[in-house]
Amino acid sequence: MRALAVFREQQDVRVIDVAEPPAPTGRQALLRVLEVGICGTDREIAAFEYGDPPTGSDYLILGHEAVAEVLETGPDVTELRVGDLVVPTVRRPCPDSGCRTCRIGRQDFCTTGAFTERGIKHAHGYLTELVVEDEQNLVAVPPQLTDVATLIEPLSIAAKAAEQAQAIQQRLPWQPDKARTLVLGAGPIGMLGAIAMTVTRFDTVVYSREPADSPRADKVRELGAVYVSTEQTPIEKINSVIGAIDVIYEAVGVPTVAFTATQALAPNGLLILTGIPALNEPATLPIDRIMKDIVLNNQAIVGTVNAGRSAFELAVQKLEQAMYLIPHSVRSIITNRVPLDAGPEVLKQPHGVKDVLRING
Ligand SMILES: [Zn+2]
Ligand SMILES: [Zn+2]
Missing domain, CATH: 3.90.180.10 (Medium-chain alcohol dehydrogenases, catalytic domain)
Structure with a gap:
């Protein structure tokens, strides 16, 4: 064979x-x-x-x-x-x-x-x-997922992130009933993360480098998410454009983008890192201001890799929901x-x- x-x-x-x-x-x-x-x-x-x-x-x-x-x-x-x-x-x-x-x-x-x-x-x-x-x-x-089932493994990354977010935010003394989420990157991991979030009915913003009139941006809007392009909005300005975000899902692997985005993080918010950056020359970041904001706002940062069986099962559920709500977007x-x-x-x-x-x- x-x-x-x-x-x-x-x-x-x-x-x-x-x-x-x-x-x-x-x-x-x-x-x-x-x-x-x-x-x-x-x-x-x-x-x-x-x-x-x-x-x-x-x-x-x-x-x-x-x-x-x-x-x-x-x-x-x-x-x-x-x-x-x-x-x-x-x-x-x-x-x-x-x-x-x-x-x-x-x-x-x-x-x-x-x-x-x-x-x-x-x-x-x-x-x-x-x-x-x-x-x-x-x-x-389920057999009705046959033609999109290859997406389950990459979707399990977002599913594990969701499990982790839920576990970490148990720390809050109350449970918020709605979350605003920001996805960094519109590659496959970012797009699937955005699908998982929009079918969970989170208000979702996707931030990526493709122009606002690109087919990729159209795909994001078809999910019911908001698209913001780096072309119009540099990462330093993101909080003034999109407002406070409860969970940032990083799927771009660029540390300056990930850590600069924390200025959009709401008090008690969570930054989830999934990208693996190339090891380049040291970059300049206002790390003192970032650390101060994280401490004064009870924020958390977590990395997540791979996925366990429960995350795969959650990914199957999310994909079923997505194929019910937005089948065209999933297939695309x-x-x-x-x-x-x-x-x-x-x-x-x-x-x-x-x-x-x-x-x-
Ligand atoms: Zn893969
Ligand atoms: Zn081991």
Whole structure:
């Protein structure tokens, strides 16, 4: 069967032939991969910036934003049936018996860093025809979400952020009934974050560099969110344009933007960081004023990476809601669908918001 592999040593990305997986045992399921979404992580791995093959392999099979169909189940599978649609989680636990988070299945909070990630770190991904996966790593998806289910993995980032925001804001002595949210960045993570927020009926502003009359800005407005372009409003002026914000969801990976945006944060507000910045020369920021405001306003800053099973389940719910309320907007996130053979080309050159590779079906 075919697979899209990255050979980091040889600096090559190509479709190769690999052996089919063995029949599933125990709690495993054999899956037929339908589609896999491509993101910045895949592009960085395909540019040989990082990404580690499994031990003993000279290549890494790419792909972590997958949707698949159950073909066969092992004898101890209890939750899944043949024909079910599933989305796999990405991170697998580290082997350290002292890592409490991994031992309770919350490897998204792993404390040792020795976790593996399918398609990223020491484990093959899903850009292949058949895979075997344990059912505890598979989240069932209703069949009506088939054509948008590759969005569940990137949406799980926003879902984990929502879980974290809810947990952190338990600190408040009362629970506000409405929130104003600001999304920094209109890439796939930002757009999906904005979808999750607007279907939760939060007033949402998206701030990004595309012009206010661009197709991307139109997509934001179709969600029912407000779009503000960096072209008209520099980040230093953002609070005078949009007013006080309860939660900022950062999806742009630019520290000066993220931390300057805190001046729009309302008292008791929360800044959630999801972007991983390039390590550039030190930047200048009024860090004294930023710190003073955070302290005097009881504000919190949190980083969040990857997602646990509960966040994937929440992402399925949010996607169902979004497909009920704004199906056109959700579908428009996927701007390009191509066969596996086109993978190496698509990895070099993004087409619109989200590229998806079709494997089977
Ligand atoms: Zn991704
Ligand atoms: Zn761990």
